[in-house]
Amino acid sequence: MTDVNPELPRVLLTRRPGRLAAFLDHDLVYSLLHSRVTLVAAAVTLTIVVAAAFAPWIAPYDPFDLRQLNLLDSHLPPAWAAEGDRRFLLGTDDQGRDVLSAILYGAQISLSVGLLSVVLAAVVGIFLGLIAGYAGGALDSIIMRAADVQLTFPAILIALLIDGTIRALSGEGRNEETAFWVLVLSIGLSSWVQYARTVRGSTLVEKNKDYVLAARLIGLDQTSILFRHVLPNVIGPVLVIATINLGLAIILEATLSFLGVGLPPTEPSLGTLISIGNKFLFAGEWWIAIFPGVTLAGLVLAVNLLGDWMRDALNPKLR
Amino acid sequence: MLTFVVRRVLQALLVMLVVALIAFTLFRFVGDPINQMVGLDTSIAERAQLREMLGLNDPVVVQFVRFVWHALQLDFGISYQFKQPVVALIGERFPATIELAFVSALLALLVGIPMGVYTALHRGSWLSTVFLTVSLVGISLPVFLTGILLIFLFAVTLGLLPSFGRGEVVRIGFWTTGLLTASGLRAIILPAVTLGLFQLTLIMRLVRSEMLEVLRTDYIKFARARGLSERAVNFGHALKNTLVPVITIVGLQLGSVIAFAIITETVFQWPGMGLLFLIAVQNADIPVMATYLLLVAAIFVAINLIVDLLYAVIDPRIRVEARAA
Numbered sequence: 001m002t003d004v005n006p007e008l009p010r011v012l013l014t015r016r017p018g019r020l021a022a023f024l025d026h027d028l029v030y031s032l033l034h035s036r037v038t039l040v041a042a043a044v045t046l047t048i049v050v051a052a053a054f055a056p057w058i059a060p061y062d063p064f065d066l067r068q069l070n071l072l073d074s075h076l077p078p079a080w081a082a083e084g085d086r087r088f089l090l091g092t093d094d095q096g097r098d099v100l101s102a103i104l105y106g107a108q109i110s111l112s113v114g115l116l117s118v119v120l121a122a123v124v125g126i127f128l129g130l131i132a133g134y135a136g137g138a139l140d141s142i143i144m145r146a147a148d149v150q151l152t153f154p155a156i157l158i159a160l161l162i163d164g165t166i167r168a169l170s171g172e173g174r175n176e177e178t179a180f181w182v183l184v185l186s187i188g189l190s191s192w193v194q195y196a197r198t199v200r201g202s203t204l205v206e207k208n209k210d211y212v213l214a215a216r217l218i219g220l221d222q223t224s225i226l227f228r229h230v231l232p233n234v235i236g237p238v239l240v241i242a243t244i245n246l247g248l249a250i251i252l253e254a255t256l257s258f259l260g261v262g263l264p265p266t267e268p269s270l271g272t273l274i275s276i277g278n279k280f281l282f283a284g285e286w287w288i289a290i291f292p293g294v295t296l297a298g299l300v301l302a303v304n305l306l307g308d309w310m311r312d313a314l315n316p317k318l319r
Numbered sequence: 320m321l322t323f324v325v326r327r328v329l330q331a332l333l334v335m336l337v338v339a340l341i342a343f344t345l346f347r348f349v350g351d352p353i354n355q356m357v358g359l360d361t362s363i364a365e366r367a368q369l370r371e372m373l374g375l376n377d378p379v380v381v382q383f384v385r386f387v388w389h390a391l392q393l394d395f396g397i398s399y400q401f402k403q404p405v406v407a408l409i410g411e412r413f414p415a416t417i418e419l420a421f422v423s424a425l426l427a428l429l430v431g432i433p434m435g436v437y438t439a440l441h442r443g444s445w446l447s448t449v450f451l452t453v454s455l456v457g458i459s460l461p462v463f464l465t466g467i468l469l470i471f472l473f474a475v476t477l478g479l480l481p482s483f484g485r486g487e488v489v490r491i492g493f494w495t496t497g498l499l500t501a502s503g504l505r506a507i508i509l510p511a512v513t514l515g516l517f518q519l520t521l522i523m524r525l526v527r528s529e530m531l532e533v534l535r536t537d538y539i540k541f542a543r544a545r546g547l548s549e550r551a552v553n554f555g556h557a558l559k560n561t562l563v564p565v566i567t568i569v570g571l572q573l574g575s576v577i578a579f580a581i582i583t584e585t586v587f588q589w590p591g592m593g594l595l596f597l598i599a600v601q602n603a604d605i606p607v608m609a610t611y612l613l614l615v616a617a618i619f620v621a622i623n624l625i626v627d628l629l630y631a632v633i634d635p636r637i638r639v640e641a642r643a644a
Contacts, residue, residue: 149338258585259597260601304459
């Protein structure tokens, strides 16, 4: 038997893999490197995230710096069009802001809202799910019935309701600085249910295992058992849900901003930019709305593909 | 069977009561209702009188019971911004939303099912790949962006279809319909496509996966062995058995259709309930928000209830379980 069966897993063939080899051999990385679509999606996501994170250094102009704006530069089409200006690659909007710079800054805001709201939803969901699963009884019933009721309504409706409620509570003088956090709160609180259900399910399984019993026997208090021993064992699936929900959160943010209840034009996210551009679409000035729109669609598509890949790669049934 | 029906109806009522409590809390405690109703020049004495008259000094439980009692009689108070009864406002806009939802659902079914069947029967053909790719893009594209792109293409660039409003409407009793006039029909095309696209992709993927599953079963093999034509096997046997879950999902999706209608109606300035709700959110018009919430909850709960009961009728196992429990 000199021939090595090519069907054998690589793990059996390599002796003592180095750190790098071990990393490359991991299921996640393996499936990533062997799917062209996922690689492209990862590249697109990485490009947008890096470009957004370094927007102040990359962007040709600062769209928030009023001194740089010149109304004479407004409504310019993209550089390759007949009346385009070479200074503004993707054209300018009604206030003379460079569309490319606005997109970079807008993507930064969209991604921040998306990430923060996903973190908020996950924290709330994990916390309630852990408690519901571990405590059981009446507390469990209350939390899960609340989840049921909330699940009857689509997230966009819940987010709009929370937004409207905060708007009513804060009165007329609602300042624009809080808009960002109102949005994070609305989106985060509208999507905790999925995390709570998953975590509750795994907690119900974990809490009867021997290590929990052992922890109890040595006299650990409930809080540290729950958060230091049970939590690390139930957190795996949460990461997959979070990735899939990131795309949804970005769409939700863009939708709320487009509907005029999200971020104001002074602090535009991709949704706000599309909403601004929408007003000029009828005048034929398509670039103001379409470029942010394409960026948004590309970002969401790439994040969704990454989420799909992660779900399949981490699903033991599909291996 | 009777116990099952009674239990499900009681659960539905409980959910409605919880939603009513949320709506009441919004109505009563978010902002001061009196401040919203009167002008700045109203004296404190007059305000106190109004407060007493509206029963806002009664115990909260009494107020809640009164709120539910009024809601049962379709009295939801008066909109802060329009100064009209909320019921009239919603009643006016109800037909527009229902027509839009209905047409878009019909469109999604009529296009989505054939596309799903095709992609299941011709796996790997280039047209199937195109369909599946388009559906992935369709899921990733936010609804408002689809709407804007359609407006840009068909209304602005090609000038074929109107981009906003409902066109001319005909009044039949309390119902206004745009489906009987040429301009109304033209006006509904773009909003219905926008709203239906998401469902269409969903239905297509669902029909495809169900078809693939059914085509593997023994009775399909047996039908083939009997020498039935491809057509009879695919459509008479396979498709028929995929339709039950499809119809369930479409029914349950009706709720998200109503939610997405908020966005579609805003993009196309469609005079429906969604647009009304959005304006209410922008202006903190709590009575309208609370009523919309109740109405949507009622629709959701009713659909869920009907689907559950239909299941019990179709699937005997559920009946047996319900009896045993």
